[in-house]
Amino acid sequence: MRFKRRLSAQSTPNLIPMIDVVFQLVVFFMVSTTFVITPGISLVLPSSQTAEPVAMSKLVITVVAREEIYYNKEKHTLASLNTRLAEITEAEKEQIKTVILEGDRSVSYSLLVEILDVLRINGFKGVNLRTREK
Secondary structure: OOOOOOOOOOOOOHHHHHHHHHHHHHHHHHHOOOOOOOOOOOOOOOEEOOOOOOOOOOOOEEOOOOOEEEEOOOOEHHHHHHHHHHHOOHHHHHHOOOOEEEOOOOOOOOHHHHHHHHHOOOOOOOOEOOOEEE
């Protein structure tokens, strides 16, 4: 007498665990990706042979001209930038480890030094100048 097997071999692969793993990878990469916050202005950055990549920070100062200075996306003058930086609390300053300073090639050296002074007066010490590689 022959007995009939109750369990039969599945011939189709189970896709649900693979879909779960792919979904978790997508969520991981979405969470771990950082986005750059820069205003939509065109800059011609000065070139440097020793330029190094720098991790993006939460504070980017972009200088186009004396009357056109951007704090992330907010447009300021030198005086209003000083008051805006003075409004930042100490807890927020601890989260901002470095400041990225971007300046157009035509911006004068004295203006960049004035902005560096404003940053130092307000307690920011780690300032990186953004350049492009040659």
